[in-house]
Amino acid sequence: MSLFQPAQLGAFKLRNRILMAPLGRARSDKELRIPLPRVATYYQQRASAGLIISEASHVSPYSVSRPGGSAIHTEAQAQGWKPVTAAVHAAGGLIVQQLFHLGRKAHPSRLPGHALPVAPSAIAAQGLAETAEGPQAFPVPRVLDISEIPGIVAEFQQAARYSKQAGFDGVEIHAANGYLIDQFLRDGTNQRTDDYGGSVENRARLLLEIVDAVLEVFGPDRLGVRLSPHFDLDGIQDSNPAALYSYVAEQLQARGIAYLHLIEPDSIPAERRLAPRLRELFQGALVLAGEFDQQRAQQALEQGRADFIAFGRLFIANPDLVERFRRQAPLNTPDTASFYIGEDQGYIDYPFLAPQRASA
Ligand SMILES: Cc1cc2nc3c(=O)[nH]c(=O)nc-3n(C[C@H](O)[C@H](O)[C@H](O)COP(=O)(O)O)c2cc1C
Structure with missing residues (x-):
């Protein structure tokens, strides 16, 4: 199986198995959180990917990260995404929108009324939040009351409706990287004693309710879920990842969603890898991400470890x-300083290869 082989992914006919991973680049309007024209240019430039997974987009006004982070909880934001999806489609590409809620990873200084961020339990994230006054500790979050959980589910569903209105081909639920859904999934951050905490079934409930709500908007063949069992940068952890993620995979299989997107770099030791187990339990497509280069990606496909590979920094x-992969051409080096800050530079000015001349 080759990276360049076209393939079906749920409802989508992909030109290749090379996916663009979700990458928040903070290039939207700072107040309105609406994509600026350069966002359409950026994604159109990358439309030759088999499928683009958009940057994580906030589903709630109470989920605010650095200025320029994009959102999809207002009509104006839905309108603002239209030129982006149109640009990708005009170039023959496909784009799904990644939806997320920061939960405890928000900082009050950025939230309406300086509200505390919400989370399953009153456990602060380790590390520092970026604020206008510089890096500051994350606060102890406010525990979501069980009566508030339907509201969170509804925010994801409404965001999916806006995604559809904006012309996205589908959505990916961001249940990874220590954000709200991940905080519910793992027992290090979820110490609730109600229906949303304790057992694996209870901790996965929020994710599955969100999936079910979004399934009323997009069919299962247009839905993916991203998981990151090894992410621990902010102190998030789980006492039995194999049990947790096996249950999640079984439940997603029962719902027939298009793909499972697993962040699991090859550097994770074999005995800790979950992809082989999840691949047995989930028969939809498996997308792997994390530190892949062309060679490692090709190997993963050939060994049947994944169906698609998502590339981020590349x-x-x-x-x-x-x-570049096709021609085995040299790669440009990413400029880390402009990952999350800036305007066009480091965003839409990376050079393309010169067109290949037909051989005489
Ligand atoms: C600048 C930047 C922004 C990112 N934003 C997101 C995001 O919005 N959603 C997400 O799930 N992961 C995000 N990630 C993680 C990437 O999708 C990917 O998993 C990670 O970079 C590892 O893949 P790579 O080694 O191919 O870069 C981001 C990574 C970077 C470097």
Whole structure:
């Protein structure tokens, strides 16, 4: 199986198995959180990916990260995404929108009325939040009352409706990287004693309710879920990841969603890897992400460890990554300083390969 082989992914006919991973680049309007014209240019430049997964987009006004982070909880934001999806489609590409809620990873200084961020339990994230006054500790979050949980589910569903209105081909639920859904999934951050805490079934309830709500908007063949069992940067952890993620995979299989997107770099020791187990339990497509280069990606496909590979940083620096892989051409180096800050520079000015001349 080759990276360049076209393949079906749920409802989508992909031109290749090279996916663009979700990458928050903070290039939207700072107050309205609406994509600026350069966002359409950025994604159109990368439309040769088999499928683009958009940057994580906030589903709630109470989920606010750095200025320029994009959102999808107002009509104006839905309108603002239209030129982005149109630009990708005009270039023959496909784009799904990643939806997320920060939960405890928000900082009060950025939230309406300086509200505390919400979370399953009153456990602060380790590390520092970026604020206008510089890096500051994350606060102890406010515990979501059980009566508030339907509201969170409804925010994801409404966001999916806006995604559809904006012309996205589908959505990916962001249940990874220590954000709200991940905080519910793992027992290090979820110490609730109600229906949303304790057992694996209870901790997965929020995710599955969100999936079910979004399924009323997009069919299962247009829905993916992203998981990151190894992410622990902010102190998040789980006492039995194999049990937790096996249950999640079984439940997603029962719902027939298009794909499972697992962040599991090859550097994770074999005995801790979950992909083999999840692949047995989940018969939809498996997308792997994390530190892949062309060779490792090709190997993972050939060994049947994944169906698709998502590339993050390589797509930041190489809008024509697919073509560079095809020609085995040198890759541009990503400029980390402009990952999350800036305007056009380091965003839409990475050079493309010169067109290949027909041989004489
Ligand atoms: C600048 C930047 C922004 C990111 N934003 C997101 C995001 O919005 N959602 C997400 O799930 N992961 C996000 N990630 C993680 C990437 O999707 C990917 O999993 C990670 O970079 C590892 O893949 P790579 O080694 O191919 O870059 C981000 C990573 C970077 C470097």
